[in-house]
Amino acid sequence: MQIGGVKMANPLFLAPMAGVTDKAFRLIARRYGCALVYTEMISARALVYQNKKTRALLDLTGEEPPLAVQLLGGEPLNMARAAGIAQKAGAQIIDLNFGCPTPKIVNNGAGAALLKQPHLAVQIVEAVRRAVTLPVTVKLRAGWDKINVREFAQRMEDAGVSALTIHGRTREQYYQGSANWDLIKQVKNRVKVPVIGNGDLWTTADARRMLKETGCDALMFARGVLGNPWLFRQVNHFLKNGEELPAPTPQEKIAGAIEHLELAVSFKGEVRGLKEMRKHLVWYLKGLPHTARLKEQLFRTTEMAEVLFLLRNYQEKRLSRLN
Numbered sequence: 001m002q003i004g005g006v007k008m009a010n011p012l013f014l015a016p017m018a019g020v021t022d023k024a025f026r027l028i029a030r031r032y033g034c035a036l037v038y039t040e041m042i043s044a045r046a047l048v049y050q051n052k053k054t055r056a057l058l059d060l061t062g063e064e065p066p067l068a069v070q071l072l073g074g075e076p077l078n079m080a081r082a083a084g085i086a087q088k089a090g091a092q093i094i095d096l097n098f099g100c101p102t103p104k105i106v107n108n109g110a111g112a113a114l115l116k117q118p119h120l121a122v123q124i125v126e127a128v129r130r131a132v133t134l135p136v137t138v139k140l141r142a143g144w145d146k147i148n149v150r151e152f153a154q155r156m157e158d159a160g161v162s163a164l165t166i167h168g169r170t171r172e173q174y175y176q177g178s179a180n181w182d183l184i185k186q187v188k189n190r191v192k193v194p195v196i197g198n199g200d201l202w203t204t205a206d207a208r209r210m211l212k213e214t215g216c217d218a219l220m221f222a223r224g225v226l227g228n229p230w231l232f233r234q235v236n237h238f239l240k241n242g243e244e245l246p247a248p249t250p251q252e253k254i255a256g257a258i259e260h261l262e263l264a265v266s267f268k269g270e271v272r273g274l275k276e277m278r279k280h281l282v283w284y285l286k287g288l289p290h291t292a293r294l295k296e297q298l299f300r301t302t303e304m305a306e307v308l309f310l311l312r313n314y315q316e317k318r319l320s321r322l323n
Helices: 023-031 044-048 052-056 076-089 111-116 118-131 149-159 181-190 204-214 230-241 250-268 270-285 292-300 304-322
Strands: 012-014 036-038 067-072 093-098 136-143 163-170 195-198 218-221
Touching: 012 023, 012 230, 023 036, 023 250, 044 052, 044 067, 044 076, 067 076, 076 093, 076 118, 093 111, 093 118, 111 118, 111 136, 118 136, 118 149, 136 149, 149 163, 149 181, 163 181, 181 195, 181 204, 195 204, 204 218, 204 230, 218 230, 250 270, 250 304, 270 292, 270 304, 292 304
Parallel strands: 012 036, 012 218, 036 067, 067 093, 093 136, 136 163, 163 195, 195 218
Antiparallel strands: none
8 A cells, every 4th residue: 555655565554643653663563564753752742843852753763664653643733843853854744643642741731622513623634734745644533522533534534634543532532442443444434545544453353354444554553563563564564474373482572571671771771761661561561471571670670781681591490491
């Protein structure tokens, strides 16, 4: 498939996740077969005002295309200016966040708050499209508290977006309950631009079922690949060959965690890298036996050498007993 003029090797995408989809995780996802990765959501206003931490989120050096930059905000002018900055930084796609449900975001008129203001959302899309020569896409939810995604998606297409990502929950649902995949199908049947399905993709079977039930053009994985980037490889293999790959072994999961950790520290330094990787390490360890004490030790440790020792010791001694 392709978005605008940007071609994808396969229909598997990594969702933009704040505090998660940094450069290290994007590179890991690519290694396991993800075709399109997104940055963490980036505040347009902070980027325009050259906030140092925000600007660091836009570091795309060393990454192969295609790569999408997701922008967050409720002001057309700032969103347009930020999009121009992102294009200069190397983005191939500009994605607009009209779905983030967190109170801090919506109380500032951004994210899912724009589902209540379709006129403003249209103005933002049009302003961004005028500011860049890249495809502009939108990620949105089913609605605020009532379903309005069909009409909203149509307005986004009319405003000129090149693709739409649909998360089948309202803002009021946050991440509770099940995502309504039928809404993805309804949007797909209504618009001509590519539709990307998002929500409750945990397994190869989920991916296969979403494609079949909704007819969507691509799949966006979020929580399902946290600590499990192998899911990209498994789904990709199934789509190409029609057969299931086995889940990663416990040994492979620890090796993957170490690979991810080393990448993160190489980009962010030991102190920050270790701190931000703690949640990832917990995700990698999920489902593995006898990890309670290991997790406690990892959260207390502040030195890279000690973390590596703990992980390798667990891998070589505790896991070896299970073979």
